[in-house]
Amino acid sequence: MAASLVLAASSAGAVAALDSPRVLVGCALAGLLAAAFGWAALTRLAHQPKPPPPDPPPTPRPDLDAALEHAPLALWRLVAGNPPLALNAAARRLIAPGRAAEPTALLALLDAEPGRRVVTLPTEHGQERAVLAVSALTVQGQAWRLAALAPIESELETETLVAWRQLVQVLTHEIMNSMTPIASLAASAPALLEAGEADELQAALATLARRAAHLQAFVERYRSVSQPPAPTLADTALLPLLQAVQRLVAPAWEAADGEVGVTVEPANLALRTDAAQLEQVLINLAQNALQACTGRPQSPPPQLRIEATLSRGARLRLTVSDNGPGVTPGLEQRIFTPFFTTRDGGSGVGLAVVRQLVHGLGGTVRHARRPGGGACFVLTF
Template identity: 35%
Template structure:
């Protein structure tokens, strides 16, 4: 109603100005006195000033209101007891908008406090950075894990540990960095993971920090137990017959009452051959262990996967096995040590060849593509018998093997090489449906 009233009043003013203008022109041409014409013109000016004054007041109030909003001043209040109805209604509307803004700010503040309290309760360290490395937010757990109470910029982390600072600098979305920190004789293993996001057209990075020392300790103990079981099995398989044969052979020559016959000599020679064979087996076992512990650091260079995989397929082609390969996109590259990655893939292809040996239509497929995280990966899959769930947990344990003449270090070395490349190797397999080994870079 107030808007309608304002427009009616404005139209009346405009009609009055038009009427007075017409009257002034008529008086001028009818030669009326100049004083009368001047009076009409003065009334026109007064009405025009009244209109402009009304608009100025409205504009001034609106400008004042928006300036207050821009300066986050929500205490502003306009009087609602004015006699001029349009201005009174305008003041009511501005006060109502101001109240809504104030309520929205209050809700935002409450939400911020809620999320801040939530961040303080989580057992994961959370740090929010901007593109310049300024730390905008860090919860208590993050300060505790990073051993720094007041964090404002990642440069401060240099004082804690140079490697920690470099890890923060190198973080990308989805990327993970493992950092070992030692403080007051306490060692922590931190894993950092980053997620990028935008807010108000500004880029930010959220970094989660977790201490995985206990998990690593548990995994390490589990790995050692598995390794010790395998080592015990392998060593005992060689030591037991050596010890037994040694005792038997010793018995031939410690009893002076029994003459040394031709049969005894033949048995001695056979026993010594077995001891020699077992000794060579132990030497090979030690050599395998040495290989596992002396993997050189990779020399990285950009490797074009299409010619690289084509060359590998030429090396392993077998007329009894169908080899297929696919590179998507064709110009896909990785930063890797060509020799070491060749060693890994040749080992996987060799395993796949053995896995499909009993298949009617043996197929081995090599695929290089990008993962869901947009990272390069190479997979080697076969249509063999697959791997049982029980064996899947052990195939990467050093010296574990199900092959008669296997060393049990091939997959262990492959995993170590991939870790040295900052990647990983995983296996997907189901009994009766074949296996797939994936190298993730």
């Protein structure tokens, strides 16, 4: 528009006299108007928003790729509608020829809901157990599942052999304690009978009967550990259950000048479990704690705490702790072995039954060392 005005002014100047004042004023105004329009256009161009720069390409992470490739866990990515994708060398080795007997069956095991479980892998060397952990995540709006597989057959075999060796040692000790006097008295009984020593024979027979009864009771205890009853699961509010346990065990603790405390946080915590079996577990732990806390010279008043809370991952956590001497260092793994005991007159059955029942209820039980001393058993469901 400014250029048109300038041209018009120039044309007018060609027709009219060039020294006309009116024409000169018009030309000056046209020039000023053109400059104003040009400046406005330049200003608008300068203030227009610039388009955003393109996203830079992703920075390669060779260190992360190398760590993933050489991770000791076999990792797969699972996306709906696609076969599992091996993410590292450990995963590729598992499905390579000479390792998995049925790669298709192995890959089918990976298609599981998020969680952690023990699975059995069909390999060319036989069945092997492994821990399978599956987690769900969303990447760029797409639903993924990440599966991690860790073979543990060798570790389980080692632990099983150790457990069997410990159990055989305990069984041998317990059985020989009864069988040695039984065999000795049985061998001397005919001589007592021939000598007519009726009183000695009667005493020997009474001892035989007593040791046989002890051996029978031992077998019954073994049966209770090896054949726990099947649980009957139902939704169970934990606060009433723990309060019932408190009422059952409190008299014995109060008789020893002790106290029992119960905490459930939040108060409406519930668990799908067998209430009777879980109650038995807590009673066994409370009895063990009382026996450990009492009978020591100058021991403080015994205290027992039973607490139910939610831990990370919405897992329910039950802790039973006391202020006693705690478990002797180095024995943490042996205290759950059937018939293993460090207490005079102890049966060694209580904690073994606890572990069997908790496992049957779908949980785990561990001993945790407390900074302030005492024993602490953690049940996780």
